Amino acid sequence: MNEERNGIYLRIDGDQYRHIWAVGDIHGCFNLLKRNMHRVDFDKEKDLLISVGDLIDRGDQNVECLDLINEKWFRAVRGNHEQMAIDVVIHKSNRDCWLANGGFWFLSIDPDEAIRTATNISYAEMLPLIIEVNAGGKKTVIAHADYPSDEYEFGKPVDEQYVIWSRERISDGNVREIKGADLFLFGHTPMRKGAVKRANQEYIDTGAVFGYGLTMRQIK
Numbered sequence: 084m085n086e087e088r089n090g091i092y093l094r095i096d097g098d099q100y101r102h103i104w105a106v107g108d109i110h111g112c113f114n115l116l117k118r119n120m121h122r123v124d125f126d127k128e129k130d131l132l133i134s135v136g137d138l139i140d141r142g143d144q145n146v147e148c149l150d151l152i153n154e155k156w157f158r159a160v161r162g163n164h165e166q167m168a169i170d171v172v173i174h175k176s177n178r179d180c181w182l183a184n185g186g187f188w189f190l191s192i193d194p195d196e197a198i199r200t201a202t203n204i205s206y207a208e209m210l211p212l213i214i215e216v217n218a219g220g221k222k223t224v225i226a227h228a229d230y231p232s233d234e235y236e237f238g239k240p241v242d243e244q245y246v247i248w249s250r251e252r253i254s255d256g257n258v259r260e261i262k263g264a265d266l267f268l269f270g271h272t273p274m275r276k277g278a279v280k281r282a283n284q285e286y287i288d289t290g291a292v293f294g295y296g297l298t299m300r301q302i303k
Contacts, residue, residue, distance in 0.1 A: 089238040091246070093211035095158070097218025101129035103303040105225055107278075108162065108270045109134060110292035111142020111188070119299050127156040133214055133302075135270030136162025136227035140185030141292045146196050149203045152210065161210040162227040162270065163247045172204045212246045215264070218303040222264040228271035229253075235263030258282050268300060
């Protein structure tokens with residue numbers, strides 16, 4: 084597998100895959116994801132699916148969605164909902180914030196599922212925050228909420244909280260390109276009328292768990 088890890092960054096050689104898709108925030112909507120994959124004729128032997136994060140919470144199939152991180156055809160950046168789960172389950176932080184944002188499902192799963200899910204949550208702590216895909220001479224960068232700099236560089240130190248949580252760029256009327264890559268794909272902020280393009284950035288969380296559809300953006 085032609086991949087390179089540097090701290091919170093993961094670089095993928097996209098030319099080894101037939102097609103590559105990025106998917107918006109899934110939030111426990113596993114069946115919806117499967118239908119979308121079928122619709123685009125996704126081939127698990129030849130294609131790659133990359134999540135912008137927030138696999139879990141609010142939807143009904145959180146265990147199945149978190150299991151995706153073990154699939155060879157799947158990659159994901161860590162979202163703020165994974166981070167809340169990590170903080171509670173792994174680091175024993177106060178659970179009020181997670182529960183208030185859809186984490187109640189973890190309290191209702193059976194003991195065997197809880198053990199498996201806790202293991203997957205520990206794996207989620209090792210997920211990259213930023214994925215760079217190079218395919219067909221183009222560079223695509225995927226992060227959950229933002230890339231908190233106006234110039235991208237693989238391995239560059241950035242504020243990790245901003246990468247996971249920030250809505251500063253999408254809320255800013257000053258639309259500007261981020262140098263250093265052709266395309267940036269973000270999730271985190273639900274766009275209920277479809278994916279939003281701003282300069283060389285696209286916001287592909289289209290509020291699947293709220294009934295607004297799950298966006299799959301083809302990179303290759």
